Amino acid sequence: MxxxxxxxxxxxxxxxxxxxxxxxxxxxxxxxxxxxxxxxxxxxxxxxxxxxxxxxxxxxxxxxxxxxxxxxxxxxxxxxxxxxxxxxxxxxxxxxxxxxxxxxxxxxxxxxxxxxxxxxxxxxxxxxxxxxxxxxxxxxxxxxxxxxxxxxxxxxxxxxxxxxxxxxxxxxxxxxSYVHWKAERSLPALDPSHREGDAYTAIPTVNWSVWNIVRKNREGDYAIGTLRRGALQWTDKYVCETSPLIEASRRHPAVAAFLSFSSHPCPQEEKRGSYTIVRWVDARYQHRKQYPFLAVVKYNANKEPVFSYVGWISEEKLERKLQGAPPHSLPSAAGR
Incomplete structure (x- = not known):
């Protein structure tokens, strides 16, 4: 609390x-x-x-x-x-x-x-x-x-x-507790795109009649939505990617710390010129189309980490950090 x-x-x-x-x-x-x-x-x-x-x-x-x-x-x-x-x-x-x-x-x-x-x-x-x-x-x-x-x-x-x-x-x-159990139990029937193997999590809001919903698809991707007075609406999706660099990022201290806590982790890889950015988000914490709890590692052309961050941050602040990261900053100094 x-x-x-x-x-x-x-x-x-x-x-x-x-x-x-x-x-x-x-x-x-x-x-x-x-x-x-x-x-x-x-x-x-x-x-x-x-x-x-x-x-x-x-x-x-x-x-x-x-x-x-x-x-x-x-x-x-x-x-x-x-x-x-x-x-x-x-x-x-x-x-x-x-x-x-x-x-x-x-x-x-x-x-x-x-x-x-x-x-x-x-x-x-x-x-x-x-x-x-x-x-x-x-x-x-x-x-x-x-x-x-x-x-x-x-x-x-x-x-x-x-x-x-x-x-x-x-x-x-x-x-x-009963309302939460009832809400999660109702989701497969309310979801026309439900498939066997999909897993739902209902997350409370300050409004008793509104729940944020996270569906983990059987492929491992996520759908994000709301349950409002018994009506389910999907508002976003987050596709989890795989690559050798994403797998390697699991060993980075920032990502390892993130994964030790997150129950709904989802990675994506983004190429920016000679740099590659690996971003891990927790799908539970969407806010205004952003995922503020994350771990990110910026790699240079030699696949060496030059910047990292883990924690809560807005997209705007993170972008400033990524753009302003010195080309040879030490990973251990990131997120301080």
Missing amino acids: DTATHFAFGFGLAGLSFVDPAVASDSTTALAVMIGTVAGSQAPDADTLIRFRGNELYVRHHRGMSHSIPAWFVWTALIAGALKLAFSAVPLGTLVLWVFVAVVLHVGTDIFNTYGTQAFRPVTRKWIAWHIIHIFDPFILGSHAIAFALWALGAVPPAALFPGLYALLAVYYGWR
């Missing part, structure tokens, strides 16, 4: 913690738990700092080990331990419980969006992304905002207010 939503969950858990007698009976404990739940709701995304070491590492590792099973306990121990040092009278068990809930809730909500996490590492290194909840969901953020207003005004005590909020959100997540 986006940072604001994680913050909302952190403060919401602080309100929910008032069901715990240790929190409800002591203002110092309540303050410590609030700090812990807010910190715990943000901690797994601390790996965003990897970006300063380059896009290749960032794409490969963001939402990876920091969201894994061992990390749940590491973040909890670090945050609860620091809070125990600052608030020595607060029960350690109370801190551990609520910080752990905040960390796990962060990871759990991330699984429901399109980007996903390696939440079950080291059991599996697979990226788990269920494509059910948009990364920014107005209902989730809005329901928290209403609850916070009622809490601040003293209209409803937190021990009654926040269990109701999270019961509502549990129902909401269940409903969205």
Whole structure:
């Protein structure tokens, strides 16, 4: 989820913690738990700092080990331990419980969006992304905002207010999961060009009645469209190409990082004078006829990489980088 939503969950858990007698009976404990739940709701995304070491590492590792099973306990121990040092009278068990809930809730909500996490590492290194909840969901953020207003005004005590909020959100997540399952199940029948072997992915938008649709054809190409109130419309297609250079590009660090994350990769090769550009896009992330999450490698006439980039970027900015890339720039400097 986006940072604001994680913050909302952190403060919401602080309100929910008032069901715990240790929190409800002591203002110092309540303050410590609030700090812990807010910190715990943000901690797994601390790996965003990897970006300063380059896009290749960032794409490969963001939402990876920091969201894994061992990390749940590491973040909890670090945050609860620091809070125990600052608030020595607060029960350690109370801190551990609520910080752990905040960390796990962060990871759990991330699984429901399109980007996903390696939440079950080291059991599996697979990226788990269920494509059910948009990364920014107005209902989730809005329901928290209403609850916070009622809490601040003293209209409803937190021990009654926040269990109701999270019961509502549990129902909401269940409903969205069902709607997503129903949407994907309906796609073959709605698609007149459907063939055996085609695979569909429904991707959420901020509009409940609209899904972005990706169909992977049995040949490996992609069709992109929308499902709007039960009507399917195809709007674009992306043809995946093969060549010796495309295959060789898989070993480039930028492409390898991209492929370690992308579940819908599609490559194309483009000749530009004496240069050849190999571009890999993730077909899930189309925006205004562009595919902003990609890996690109520019090769010279000797098939040597002279420029590369991996990450999120607009077509205009990428084009400026490709045109302005120095003819002998080092691949390791690309995307920094």
